[in-house]
Amino acid sequence: MEWKPTKQSHQTFHEQIVNWFTECIARGDFPIGMKCPSQRALAVQFEVNRSTINTALEELKAKGLLETRVGSGTFIAQNPWPHLLSQPKWQQHINASIHKPNIETIQLINDYEQRNDMTRLGTGELALELLPTNQLEKSLREITLRPQAIGYSEPQGSYELRESLCIHLKKRGIDTTPSNILIISGALQAFQLVALGLLEPGSFIFQQKASYLNSIHPFQSAGMHMYSVDIQSNIHETLERMKKNRHGLFYAIPTLENPTGRIWTSEEKKCVYETCKQLSIPILEDDVYGELLFEEAQELPIKTFDQTGHVLYVGSVSKTVSPGLRIGWIVGPQTVIRRLADIKMQTDYGSSAISQAILTHWLTSGIYEQSIANLREELRVRAHFMERLLEKYFSNIATWESPKGGFYIWVQFSKPVITKALFVALLEQKIIIHPGYVYEPNEFHHLRLSYAYATFEQMEVGLQKLAAMI
Template identity: 45%
Template structure:
C-alpha cells in the first residue's frame, strides 16, 4: 500500500475534488476553481492539474465548457439519489453577482503573498493595536449583560456620533442617527427601503458604486455624469433630472473613490441649491473626509442642508478599522425609523460589543488623536508613491496629486489591453484595480492605492507596473 507521501500529486488533486463533490460542497452544475487556482493551492504545475482534471472528465464527473470553465456534471457515489442543481437557485437570487474581475480582486486581497496596490484599507502598521486592546479591556471591565440594542443603535454611540458631526456643522440629534454595519450596509438599506424599482441613481462617472451591484439588484438604474476637476457640475444634474423623474443623487465629495477628486465649496453650494430646487434627495458618502493632508475639506453637503434632502453616510472603516463594522446614517427621523426597521429585519442590529468599543473611541478623545497620525502616515505614503510613479511611469501615464484619501487615478497614454495588464501583474504577484470596474469608459485607467502596501512593496509594485505597461505599449 502506498504511503500518504507517495501518492502522486495529480491523484491528491483528484481526491480533493472527489471529496468536495461527494460531500455536496460542489453539487452538480458547480464551476470548480480554475487550473491556476488549483495549481497554486497544491503548489504544482498546471500540467499536473490538467492531468487530474482529464481523469475526472474521463470518469464523467467533470465537463470542460468553452467560455465557462470546468463544471461538475455527475456524482458517481450516489447515482440513485436525486442531485439538486443549486445553480438554478444561485442564478435566480435577487442580489446580482459581482463582476468576475471584482470577485477575483476581493478573493486576492485576503492573500498575503500579493502586493496590494488595489486595497482600499489602511495598512496594518497604522492599526492602533495597543490602544484598541486598552479600549476593549476598559469596555470589558465595565460591561453588563447585553443583548440586542434598540433599532437605531447603542444610544451612547449615537450621542458620540452626534457630537462628532456637530463639529462639522452637521446638526443632527441622536434620534436622527442610525448605526449600521459599515457604509455598504447603509447603501443596501437605502436601496431596498427608500427607492422604487425603476428609479434612478445619479452619480459621478466613474464611481465606486459601479463596482457594486447593490442598486442594480433592486431594479434601480445608474446614470453617470461627468466628473469635473472640482466635482460634479450642477447643470448636469438639471439636464438629467428632466429625463429622470424618480432620481436620487449619490456623491462621494471628499477624496472621491476612485479618482481622489475633492468637491469645492462653491460646487457643493450649487449642488445643494439645484437638488433643493428640483427635489432631488442626496446620499452623501463621506467616509474619506478625515483623510486630508494639508487642509481640511469644505464642510459636508449635509451642513448646508436645511430641508432634510441629504442622507449623510459615515464610517470608521477607512480611518480606524473595517473589522469593527461600524458606520452611521444621519437623516430625517422618518427615514431613520424606516431604515432602522429594515435593519432589524436583516440582522437585528450591529454588534453590541463593537458599538461600545466605537463609543469609547469617540468619548475618550483617542479617535481624534489617532486620525491625526493616520493623516501623517498617509501623507508620507502618498509622497513616496508619487515619487515612484514619476520615476517609473513618466511618459506612460498622467495623474493628479490627491489632496487626501487613499488613491491615485492613473491615466495610461497608450491604449493597451487592461485585461492583459491585470493578468500579467497578477502572475507577478501584484493586484491592481483596473478602471473599467468603475465605469466602462475608464478602460485606460488604474486606481492605485498607497494606503495598504508596505513602502517596500510600493516600490516593487510600481516599478514592475511600469515595466509591464512598457511591454504592452
C-alpha cells in the same frame, strides 16, 4: 478557494487536484452546471504548472465529472454520477437568486487579498501597522460594560454613541440630534438598507462616471438602474431627462472620491444639492474619507447645506480606525431613520455593542481626534513615497493628480493597458491591482493605486514589476 495541493502528500499534484474536485462535487460545493475557473486561474490558485491543471481536468472529464462547452469553458457535468441526481440543483438556484454576483476580478481580489504572500497595490484598507491595535486593547480595559449595554441594542443603536456623534459631527459642520442618527455595521450596510427601504425596483441611481458602487451591487441587485453623470456639465438637464416620473437617488463622495481621490469644489456641491432638491432626488452622501485630508482646511460635506432633510449622510470608522469594528452611521430625517432602523433590526438586530462602546469612549476621551491626526501624517508620508515611485517608473506613460488625502491615486495611462490579462498576469507575480474597469465598465486606461496598505518595499517592488510588465 483556499485549498491547494501540498508536497507532503503521497499523491502527485494532479491526483490531489482530481480528488479535491471530486470531493467538492460530491459535497455539493461545486453544483451541477457551475462554470469552472480558467486553467490559468487554477494554476495561479494552486501554484502549479498549467500542464498539471490540464492533466487533472482531462481526467475529471474522462470520469464524467466535468464537461467542456465549445466557446464557453469547462463546467460541472449535468450528471456526474447517479447519486448526485437527488441533490438540489444549486447552480440553478444561484442563477435565479436576487443578489447579483460580483465581477470575476472583484471575486479574485477578495480571495487573494486574504493571502499573506500577496503585494496589495490597490487595497482600500489600512496596513496592519497603521491599525491602533494597542490603543484598542487599552480601551477594552478602560471601558465599563453594563449588562444592558452588551445585550441587543436599541433599534437606532447606542444612545450614548449617538449623543457623542452629534458633538463630533458639529466639527464637520453638521448639526443633528440622536433621533436623526442610525448606527450601522459599516457604510456598505447603509446602501443595502436604503435599497431595501426607500426605493422601488426600476429606480435610477445617479453617480459619477468612475464609482465605487460599480464594484458592489446593493442597488443593482434590488432591480435599480445605475446611471453615470458628469457634475461639471449640464447636470440639471441630464437628471431631469433620466428621472422623469421614476424614483431616483444621487450617490456622492464629494470629499476624496473613491476611486479618483478627487475633491468637489464648493460650487459643484451646491449645484448638485440645488439641482437634486429641485427635482426631488435624495442625495446619499458617503463621507468615509472626509476626515483624512492632509491639509488643515476643512472640506464641508453637502449635508451642511441641507435644511430640509434632503441629504442622507453616511460616515464610518472603517477607514479611520479599523474595519473590524464594523461601525458606521446614517444621519437623516427621523421618518427615514426609523424606517431604516426597522429594516436593520429585521436583518441583524443591531451593530456590535462592544464596538459601539469602544467608539463612544474614543469620541468622548479625545483618543479619536489624536488617532486621526497621527494617521493623516502617516498617510501623507506614504502618499509622497508612492508618488515618487510613479514619477520614477511611469512619468512617460501615465498621468495622475497628487493625492490630497485618503488612500488613493487614480493613474491614467496613455494607452488601454490595464486589462484583465494584465490583472491575471500580475496575480501570477503575487501582485494585486485594482483596474479601472472595476469602477467604470470597459475602462482600461485607469488604475486605482493605494498607498495605505502595502509596505514601502512592496510598493517599490510591485510598481517596478507593473511598469516592466506594461
